[in-house]
Every structure is written in structure tokens, then in C-alpha cells.
Amino acid sequence: MRKIITGTLILALLFASFGIPIGGRAYASSSYSAYVTTYTLKVRNKASKKFKTLRTLNMGNKVNVTSKHGSYSRISYKGTTGYVQSKHLNMQKFQTYAAYVTAYTLKVRSKASVHYSVKQMLTMGNQVAVIGKGNKYALINVGGIKGYVRNQCLTNTPFASYAAYVTSPTLKIRDHASTHYQILRTMQFRDQVTISGMGKKYAQVQLDGATGYVQAKCLSTTRPAEISAFATQYPYSLDAAVNKQVNASPQTDNHYTLYVPKDSLTFDGTKWTFNWDTDARGGADGNAWIVKRYGQGTQPSTVQQVNDAWYQIGISTGWVNPSTNDLRYVLDPNNFPNTAAEFYQFLNLSTTTGINADEVNAKILNGRGILAGKAATFIQAANEQHINEIYLIAHALLETGNGASALATGQMTVSSVNGQAVEPKVVYNMFGIGAVDSDPNTKGAEFAYSQGWFTPEAAILGGAQFIGQSYINSATYHQDTLYKMRWNPANTGNATHQYASDIGWAVKQARIMNYYYGLLSGYTLRFDIPKYQ
Structure with a gap:
């Protein structure tokens, strides 16, 4: 019995000498280095959580492993x-x-918990070295100081700074992301800053070497338009303006229901024919306004009896005389609030807007026939004549049918002007100048020849010069809005010196301009709104 006890004691001493705990299974292995991966790790005197803690290790500590149990x-x-x-x-x-x-802001703590002391404060965009990482916290080193921060407040990719513009009247830059902190400076509408970081509510910005925080909702990557407006008073009433225009033979492409006297038509069993030149009116009444006159022998497509004296007819109309109500509507500035696209008919056209040629070619002129790629020429024309570039482009697109008309595409060869033979040449007319209603292509082509518009570029530059000198920058007429070009309200006498006969010309141009301005950025707008007594 004594020998057995002695043998057991010797075996226990051998196990202890190799560091193998008694009562458990041990594995001999070569020693190797390992690294702590948890925030803290307790070193115990026995292989169980029940035993005494000798010391506590921290994330990243390098240890020497001698065996496993x-x-x-x-x-x-x-x-x-x-x-x-x-x-x-x-x-x-x-x-x-x-x-x-x-x-x-981000607190660097001594341990991986919000309950521990703060060793350092970091701010948005600060770079750190992550030297360890757990499920919730990362161990970092910044400037030689080590500590723990929340993983969710770190990213592997640096913020890509970009330019932005102030969209509010004023915007305060503060030294921290809250309205309770100190104001570093105050920015104004359209000021540019560099965004160097972005949170849910505030953006970190840099301006003139200083870094601060502003409300993100007050910034935009698109420079907002600078808009102002003023009114011009005219010394007569809207009724007087309407009456003046009625006498100037205005035209419209609006569609009206047409009525003619019953005795003006004859039916031969297959078709209806006008017996004489007949005025088609806007009502079944001899006092209704004349919409259009149709010549003897013209054949309406449909005829329907309205009463014993009048027929309602269906027939191609084209350009016709507008109703007084329609004329009044487009003349009345109050029908076009500043939220309407048609409000652009009041835009002052005597200044350029500084648009970018590449942006215009890509967003406006792409696919626009002969006008495609011509942004630089329009900008040159605008700068030379002090005219709004978007207006010139919108005007040309409207007059040329998006760059496809015969006058715009070199389909007109002129060999005589006003009955006088000239050397035959191909001409271009981008603004419909001289294209009178009676014979628009011939007269527009002859005018282009007289001006030397033998290339598309010459037609753009020359047309802009004509419009600038004759209307927008004219010392005599000073018609520097679409509304003024169409109606010439400054003239208190008869309706004269009006760019177009179409009552919808100004609002059509305005809609186009409004659309194109919506595609661009960084421009200045100044509106001149007419007021009648």
C-alpha cells in the first residue's frame, strides 16, 4: 500500500512540473504566440471561471501559449x-x-463601455488606426492614445468632399452640430462651401480654412437661382390694351367651333360648297366675332344644322382670329403667377446668365437637328448682343421646329430678292425673322440672303443681333421681355412694333424657357411684371 501511494505522488509531481492540472485532460504542445481578441480577458490560476483572477489582459495583448486544457x-x-x-x-x-x-463627435474611452472615462474627443472626418475590433467597440490608436469607440461611428472609406450652395437667406456655421453652440460665421444665399462630412441633420463644412457645422437641409449641390422682380406701371387699363390689340389683327392656333349662315352653303348630294366668300363666326349669331373667312368654292368636311339660320361646320382652320376672351386672358399678367411656367414671359432678357456650353449641348440641344452642338455659338451671340442665352435658344427651337424647318436646315436656295436676281445661295434663318404669315419660307429666306446668313452660325449670330438691336436693347422700343416683344405695352397709341401676330407667342416661349431653366443651375433671374390701371 505504501508503494502505491508513493507512485501516485511521483506521477502528480511530474504532471505539475509540465504545467498540467490534476483532475483534467491536458494536451502537450509547442509554445506559440497569440493575441487577445476580446475587450478584456481574465487570467486565472486554474482552468475555470471559478478560480482566482491573476490579472486582466486587454484587446491586442500578445501572450505566449504553452499548452491547452x-x-x-x-x-x-x-x-x-x-x-x-x-x-x-x-x-x-x-x-x-x-x-x-x-x-x-466621438468619445474615446478607456474601456469598451459608456461607463468608463473619456480619454479623447474626436470629430467627424478624423482618421484613426483600428488596432482591434469587437462586436460593438473598436480599439483605436490616434496620436499615440489608445482607447475604445463604437464601431458604428467608423467607416473604412474617407468622406468624398464636394461643393454645395446655401439655399436659405442666411445660414450659420457653428463649432458643433447643434444650435446651442457658438456661431463661427454667417453665410448668405448662394454662398458656396465644401461639405467634408454628412450626418442625419447637420453637415460638416469647410469655408476659408475653418471647419464647422450647418443644417444639411439648407444646402444643395445645385446652385439656386437668384431671383428678383419689379413692376412696370402702364398708363391705361387692361380693357384699353385689349381693344388696342383687337384692331391689330392678332392670330391664334386655338380651335373654335365655327358657324356660318345657312344660305352660304349648297349641298349637291355629295358635298357642301360655299356659294360665296363667307365669314365663319365663333357663334350662331351675326354679331359673333369672325374667326376666319373662307373663299367661294371651299368645301367644309362636315355640316350640321343648328337652327333655321345657321350651320355648324367642320373645316381645317390653321391660324385664325382669336376670341376677345382668349386675347384678354393672355394679355392679363394676373393670370400668370410666379409659380407658373408662363411667368417667364416677364423675364428680363437684356442680360446673360453665364450658362455652360457643354451642359446646354447635353441637356437642351442634344438631338435638336441643325441646332445640336451649337451652344457655344448661342453663348457667343448672347455675350455680343447682351441677350439672355436661354431665350435665344428657346426662340430658335420654337421657330425652327426643334432645328428641323426648311429655313433652318439649308433647304432654301435664294436666286432673287424682292424680284431682283441675285447669285443663288443657300441661306439659313434660325429665328423666323422676315417670315411673314403670307409666305414665310420665301420671305424669310430672302431676308436671310439680304443679311448674309449663309451658314447656321451666321444665322444665329446675325439673328441675335437683329433681335437685340430691334427689340431687346433698342433705345426706341426697349422690348426686353417676351411680353413686351409681343405686346409692346409702352406704346400708348396703336399696336405697333410687335414681334409676332400669334397671341400665344410669349407664353409658348415662356414655357420652353421654364423647362430649360429647370435643367440647368447657377443662374440669375430678374422679372419685369406689367401693371395696368
């Missing part, structure tokens, strides 16, 4: 030997990488 490893670290849970060790050292702070 079940779920524990026997390690040594700076003179301390004990046991730790193996799952918190990794033979591969954590690969340090750069990360960037995404929160407005």
Missing part, C-alpha cells in the same frame, strides 16, 4: 502564468487599418 489555454504574459479561455485568442495578429469618424 479543454476550452482553456495556459499562457504567460509579462511574468504572469495562468489560464484564459482559448476562444478569445488568435494566432493571427489583428491587421491594423485606417478608419474615419462619421459621427459629429
Whole structure:
């Protein structure tokens, strides 16, 4: 019996000399280095959580593993030997990488919990070195100071700074992301800043070397338009303006129901024919306005009896005389509030807007027939004549049918002007100048010949010069809005010097301009709104 006890004691001493705990299964292994992967790791004197803690390790500490016992490893670290849970060790050292702070401010704490002391405060965009990472916190090194921060406040990719513009009347830059903090400076509408970070409510911005925070909702990557307006008073009533225009033979492409006297038509069993030149009216009444006159022998497509004296007819109309109500509607500025596209008929056209040629070619003139790629020429014309570029482009697109008309595309060869023979040449007319209603192509082509518009570029430059000198910048007429060009309200006498006979000319141009301005950025708008007594 004594021999057995002695043998057991010797075996126990051997186990102890190899560091193998009695009562558990141990595995001999070569020692190797490993790294702590959890925020803190307790080193115990035995391989169980029940035993005494010898010391506490931190994330990233390098230890020497000498053996394993079940779920524990026997390690040594700076003179301390004990046991730790193996799952918190990794033979591969954590690969340090750069990360960037995404929160407005970020506290670096001594331990991985909000309950521990703050070692340093970081701000949005600060770069740190991540030297360890857990489920919720990362161990970082910044300027030699190590501590823990929340993972969700870091990103591997640095913020890509970009320019933005102030959209509010004023905008305060503060030293922290809250209205309670100090104001560094105040910016004005349309001021440009550099956004160097973005949170849910505030943006970090840089301006003149200073960094601060502003409300993100007050910034836009598109420079807002600078808009102002004023009114011009005219010394007569809207009724007087309407009466003046009625006598100037205005035209419209509106569609009206037409009525003619019953005795003006004859039916031969297959078709209806006008017996004489007949005025088609806007009502079954001899006092209704004359919409259009049809010549003897003209054949309406449909005829329907209205009463014993009148027929309602269906027939091609084209340009016709407008009703007084329609004329009044387009003349009355109050029908076009500043939220309407048609409000652009009041835009002052005597200044340029500084648009970008490449942007215009891509967003407006792309696919526009002969006008495609001509933005630089329009901008040159605008600068030379002091005319709004978007107006010139919109006007040309309307008059040329998006760059496809015969006058615009070189389909007109002129060999005589006003009955006088000239050297035959191909001409271009981009603004319909001289294209009178009676014979628009011939007269427009002859006018282009007389002006020397033998290339598309010459037609753009020359047309802009004509419009500028004759209307927009004319010392005599000063018709510097679409509304003024169409109606010439400054003339208190008869309706004269009007660019077009179409009552919808100004509003049609305005809709086009409104659409194109919506595609562009960074422009200045000044409106001149007419007021009648």
C-alpha cells in the first residue's frame, strides 16, 4: 500500500512540473504566440471561471501559449502564468487599418463601455488606426492614445468632399452640430462651401480654412437661382390694351367651333360648297366675332344644322382670329403667377446668365437637328448682343421646329430678292425673322440672303443681333421681355412694333424657357411684371 501511494505522488509531481492540472485532460504542445481578441480577458490560476483572477489582459495583448486544457489555454504574459479561455485568442495578429469618424463627435474611452472615462474627443472626418475590433467597440490608436469607440461611428472609406450652395437667406456655421453652440460665421444665399462630412441633420463644412457645422437641409449641390422682380406701371387699363390689340389683327392656333349662315352653303348630294366668300363666326349669331373667312368654292368636311339660320361646320382652320376672351386672358399678367411656367414671359432678357456650353449641348440641344452642338455659338451671340442665352435658344427651337424647318436646315436656295436676281445661295434663318404669315419660307429666306446668313452660325449670330438691336436693347422700343416683344405695352397709341401676330407667342416661349431653366443651375433671374390701371 505504501508503494502505491508513493507512485501516485511521483506521477502528480511530474504532471505539475509540465504545467498540467490534476483532475483534467491536458494536451502537450509547442509554445506559440497569440493575441487577445476580446475587450478584456481574465487570467486565472486554474482552468475555470471559478478560480482566482491573476490579472486582466486587454484587446491586442500578445501572450505566449504553452499548452491547452479543454476550452482553456495556459499562457504567460509579462511574468504572469495562468489560464484564459482559448476562444478569445488568435494566432493571427489583428491587421491594423485606417478608419474615419462619421459621427459629429466621438468619445474615446478607456474601456469598451459608456461607463468608463473619456480619454479623447474626436470629430467627424478624423482618421484613426483600428488596432482591434469587437462586436460593438473598436480599439483605436490616434496620436499615440489608445482607447475604445463604437464601431458604428467608423467607416473604412474617407468622406468624398464636394461643393454645395446655401439655399436659405442666411445660414450659420457653428463649432458643433447643434444650435446651442457658438456661431463661427454667417453665410448668405448662394454662398458656396465644401461639405467634408454628412450626418442625419447637420453637415460638416469647410469655408476659408475653418471647419464647422450647418443644417444639411439648407444646402444643395445645385446652385439656386437668384431671383428678383419689379413692376412696370402702364398708363391705361387692361380693357384699353385689349381693344388696342383687337384692331391689330392678332392670330391664334386655338380651335373654335365655327358657324356660318345657312344660305352660304349648297349641298349637291355629295358635298357642301360655299356659294360665296363667307365669314365663319365663333357663334350662331351675326354679331359673333369672325374667326376666319373662307373663299367661294371651299368645301367644309362636315355640316350640321343648328337652327333655321345657321350651320355648324367642320373645316381645317390653321391660324385664325382669336376670341376677345382668349386675347384678354393672355394679355392679363394676373393670370400668370410666379409659380407658373408662363411667368417667364416677364423675364428680363437684356442680360446673360453665364450658362455652360457643354451642359446646354447635353441637356437642351442634344438631338435638336441643325441646332445640336451649337451652344457655344448661342453663348457667343448672347455675350455680343447682351441677350439672355436661354431665350435665344428657346426662340430658335420654337421657330425652327426643334432645328428641323426648311429655313433652318439649308433647304432654301435664294436666286432673287424682292424680284431682283441675285447669285443663288443657300441661306439659313434660325429665328423666323422676315417670315411673314403670307409666305414665310420665301420671305424669310430672302431676308436671310439680304443679311448674309449663309451658314447656321451666321444665322444665329446675325439673328441675335437683329433681335437685340430691334427689340431687346433698342433705345426706341426697349422690348426686353417676351411680353413686351409681343405686346409692346409702352406704346400708348396703336399696336405697333410687335414681334409676332400669334397671341400665344410669349407664353409658348415662356414655357420652353421654364423647362430649360429647370435643367440647368447657377443662374440669375430678374422679372419685369406689367401693371395696368
